[in-house]
Structure formats: structure tokens, C-alpha cells
Amino acid sequence: MRDEYGVYRNKTFCGDSRCKEIIDSRKFDRNRRKKESKKAKGVLHRGVRSRVRNRILRRDNAECVFCGLRGPGNVQIHHIVPVSEGGKDIGENLITICSDDHNMVHLDMDRYEKFLLEIAIRRENEHSGREKL
Ligand SMILES: [Zn+2]
Ligand SMILES: [Zn+2]
Known part of the structure; x- marks a missing residue:
């Protein structure tokens, strides 16, 4: 592919297609990094301590x-109220979920929050006395 522009995407462009490719790939990298950090913030779910995790799995x-x-x-293990919003590593806030459904929940966490909290709290009540965190 040949390009005749002297300036490409506000960058001085020597006219060589390799130069254009470098400008493109840098821009692409920057966009991807931005997207990734946004995504990481939005779907933040930190791992729980293994002792807590094992208890929730049981x-x-x-x-x-x-x-x-x-x-x-x-x-x-999913945090129903995300850690970034003050959710804690306690049974009432944790639920077991497969990775596909985990992705689904993270696309619309508000929608599932109440439903999952009710289940987690009920399970905690049923579970209480048998084991302590
Ligand atoms: Zn999660
Ligand atoms: Zn599932």
C-alpha cells in the first residue's frame, strides 16, 4: 500500500508506508492500553483469601x-458488592459462579446485586453454626 501524505494523523510522515505502520501501531497500542485500564476498573473483582474462598466453595x-x-x-468467587465500592470478603457478599456467568454478571452488576445478596444471606444463615469465617 502506498501513501503520498506528508502528514498522517498529525504526525510528520516521511511518505514511507512503514512509517505509517509505526504511527498506526503506536496509536493502536495507546488505545488498547486505555481500554484495558478502563475495563480493569469497571469489572474489578479481586481474588479472595484462599481460606475464605474454600469456605464459600463448601x-x-x-x-x-x-x-x-x-x-x-x-x-x-464473585463479590456481589464490588471491593471497589466497599464490598467485603464476607460470606454475605460472596457467591460461587462459573466464569461465563461471572462475565454476564459483570456486564450489569446492579441488575443481579439484590438477587445474589438474598441468596448469599440465606445460605449464610443456613450455614451459620456449622462453620465460622
Ligand atoms: Zn465478580
Ligand atoms: Zn454458571
Whole structure:
């Protein structure tokens, strides 16, 4: 591909297509980094301590709350109220979920928050006395 422009995307452009490629790839990298950091902020879900994680897995039977997929390797622990919004590593705020459903929840966390909190609180009540955090 040949380009005759002296200036490309506000950058001085020597006229060589390789030069254009470099400008393009730098711009692409910057955009991608911006997107990634935005994404990381929006879907923040930090890992829980392994002791807490194991307790939640036992409470929930290591089973996804939505689809029932089972097994510690298939499921993750989700903070119903995100840590970034003051959610804590306590049973009432944690639920077992598979990675597909986890992604789904993170696309619209507000929509699932109340529903998941009710389940987590009910499970905690059923579980209380048997084990302590
Ligand atoms: Zn699932
Ligand atoms: Zn999550």
C-alpha cells in the first residue's frame, strides 16, 4: 500500500508506508492500553483469601449459582458488592459462579446485586453454626 501524505494523523510522515505502520501501531497500542485500564476498573473483582474462598466453595457446593456447573476448577468467587465500592470478603457478599456467568454478571452488576445478596444471606444463615469465617 502506498501513501503520498506528508502528514498522517498529525504526525510528520516521511511518505514511507512503514512509517505509517509505526504511527498506526503506536496509536493502536495507546488505545488498547486505555481500554484495558478502563475495563480493569469497571469489572474489578479481586481474588479472595484462599481460606475464605474454600469456605464459600463448601457452602455453595462449588456450584455456579446460575447454571449449576460444578467443581472448584470451573467456578469463581464473585463479590456481589464490588471491593471497589466497599464490598467485603464476607460470606454475605460472596457467591460461587462459573466464569461465563461471572462475565454476564459483570456486564450489569446492579441488575443481579439484590438477587445474589438474598441468596448469599440465606445460605449464610443456613450455614451459620456449622462453620465460622
Ligand atoms: Zn454458571
Ligand atoms: Zn465478580
